[in-house]
Amino acid sequence: MTDVARVAGVSHQTVSRVLSDHPNVSAKTRAAVTQVIEQLGYRRNSAARALATRRTHTLGVIAVNTTLHGPASTVAGVQEAARDRGYLTSAVTLRTATQTALAEAMQHLAGWGVEGIVAVTPQRAAVRALAALEAPCPVVTVEGGHTLDLPGVSLDQSLGARMITEHLLASGHATVWHVAGPPDWLESEARTQGWEDALRDAGAEVPPVLRGDWSPLSGYQAGQQLAGRFRTSRGRGTGLTAVFVANDQMALGVLRALREAGLHTPEDVAVAGFDDIPEAEFFPPPLTTIRQDFASIGRDSIGLLLDHIEGRTDESTHLVVAPELIVRASTARRIAPPGT
Amino acid sequence: MTDVARVAGVSHQTVSRVLSDHPNVSAKTRAAVTQVIEQLGYRRNSAARALATRRTHTLGVIAVNTTLHGPASTVAGVQEAARDRGYLTSAVTLRTATQTALAEAMQHLAGWGVEGIVAVTPQRAAVRALAALEAPCPVVTVEGGHTLDLPGVSLDQSLGARMITEHLLASGHATVWHVAGPPDWLESEARTQGWEDALRDAGAEVPPVLRGDWSPLSGYQAGQQLAGRFRTSRGRGTGLTAVFVANDQMALGVLRALREAGLHTPEDVAVAGFDDIPEAEFFPPPLTTIRQDFASIGRDSIGLLLDHIEGRTDESTHLVVAPELIVRASTARRIAPPGT
DNA sequence: GACCGAATTGTTAACGCTAACAAGCGGTAA
C-alpha cells in the first residue's frame, strides 16, 4: 500500500480510502490511485485489515458426512449465499459428530476468527453437543430442529412426510407403511412424526415402523422384511400396499428387494422416498419423493447468521423452508379417489 | 496475550514462546503460562499472527458443481487431508468454470492470503483458463490432466476404462459400445481413450460413440438409441451386447431405457459404469463399475501442494492414483472365457 | 481581503502478534 501511495504521490491513507470507497476522495485522485493499483497488481492484505478492523469477514461451516446428496447440497447452498454477501467461508467436515470433534472444529474455526458458524447438524446428539458448547461467536444450525434455543433453519420435514403420506392415502391406500432413518437423526424423527400424524388424522391404522441407516443396503434389508409382510398382512387394516421410505437411497434398496420378491411397484406396493436425488427420476420405477430447496436453506441460514453478527436480532428464530412434492410412477393411483 | 502475560507475571513474548513450543522456556514458567491461558480461555489471534509471520496457513479449494458425488468426495478428501496437515481450507464453489469465474475465485482466495490452491477442474476449458491465469500462489490441479504444465493429481481414468473394457471383452463380448461424457471434460476424454485403446489392442471393432452430459436423463436418451442399435447391429462385428457408460448416473438412465425396450441386462446387453456411487450396488441390476480412492487423491494433492509451498520442489509432477474394478451382476459372464 | 465551512488529504497511533536483539543469571574454565 505504501508502494502504491508513493507511486501515486499520495498518502497511504488516501489509498486506503480509495479501496474502501470512502466518499471524500476527489475523482482525480481516485482515478490516479486506481490506475496505480491496477498497474502494480496490488491487493490489500486481509490479515492486516482484519487486525485493524477487528473483523475477519469469514464464516465457518461445520458439516458431517458431506458426501451424501443432502449435506453436500446444503453446504454448497450455504457457501454460495455467503459469497454473495461478501463473506469468505471456511468449511470443516467431520466424519462423526461427537462432542469432542465438534468442539475441535469450533476451536479450529474460532482460532481463525470466524465471525459466525453455520452448523449442519441433523443428528440430535450433535445439536445437543452444540448447545452445550459455549461458542465464541454466533452459531446457526441447519436441520438442527428447534427444540433447543439455537437459531436455525430447517426444511419442514414433518410437513413433507405428511404430504407424501396424504398423497398415498388419497391414491386409495388404506394405510401407509414406513421405513424410517436412524433414530438419532432429527430429520428422521420429523419424517416419522409427519407420517404418523397424517395417518392418525385420516383415521388410518399405524403399522409398525421399520428402520434403516439411510444407506441403500439398509433399505434393501427393510424391503425384504416388507416383502414378507406383504403376504401376511394382506386384507387386514394394516395391509401392505404403500410404503413411505425416509430417503431416496433406502427407497432404491426397498425397490430392489420388492422386485426380487416378485412384487410389482406400484401395482402391488407403492413406494415413495424423500430428497429427490438426481437418480430418483430413473429408479425402477421413477420415484415419488420430496424435493428440498437447498439454495433457499443456504440463503436463509446465512441471512439469519448475519442478522446475529450484525446485531439486528438476538432471538433464536427458527425458519422453516417449504418442501415440494414430486409425484412419479412409483405411486401411480390404485383406485380412482373420490371426486375424480 | 498481554492479559495472559500480566496475570502470569511474565512478558508477552514468553507467552508467545509457550504457544509456539519454543524450547527455551523453563518447565515451571511454561506450566504457569499454560494454566493462565486455560483459565482465561485465551486463544491467539490468527490475523495478527499471519501479519507478523507472513504466513496464513490457509489453503484454498476451488471446485465446480460440488453436488455430484465425484467432486463432493474429492473436496471432502482434500479438506480432510489439509486439516490433518494443520492447514485451514477455504472452499469456493463455482457453478460454471469460466475464466472470469475462476479468476474471481482466485482473487477472492488470494485476498485472504491463501498459501496455495487446490483446483478441482475436470473440464479442459477450466484447466486451460487456470494455466493462463497468473496465480498469486502455488496451484495444484485435481483431475486436471497433465497436458499443461501444472502440477496435479488424477485418478488413472484411462486405465479404469481399459479395465472395464477388458473385463467385458474377457466376459465373451465381441466388442463394447460406449456412452461418453461431455466432450470438454478430461475425465470423459480419458475414459473414452482407455476404452478405445483396449478395443484396438484386442483387435475388436470400435463402434460409434454416443454422448451424454453425465445426467441420468442423458443416459436414458443414449439408452434409447442403444436399444434401437441392438436390433440393427445384431450379428455384425459391432453387435451390441455390452456397453461401457462413462459414469454411474448415466448408466442408470441406460438401464432404464434398455429395460423399457424389453432388453435384459446382462443377458441381452451387459452394462458397466464408472464412479461407484453408493447407489450403484442397488441398481437393476447391480452395476459393475470403477471405484476411485478419494481419500488418496486428497492426500496426494495436499502433499504435492505443500511440497511446492514449502519449497521442496518446483517441478510440475503429476501423480496418478490407481482405480479399482468392482464387478457386479450387470456384467455377468456371457460365455465361459477361455481357460475356465 | 479576511474569514468560514466543507471537502480533501496527511499524520499518528493503534490492532495483536513474532523476530531480533539485549539483558540477566548461574555455572565452568582459565
Next chain:
DNA sequence: TTACCGCTTGTTAGCGTTAACAATTCGGTC
C-alpha cells in the same frame, strides 16, 4: 577472580491496514 558460555526472560520494532484527528485547500460570504 575474571571471562565466557548457555539458558531463560524481557524489550523493542515492525508486519499492513484502518480510525481518529490534524492540516490543508478551495469556493464562497461578509
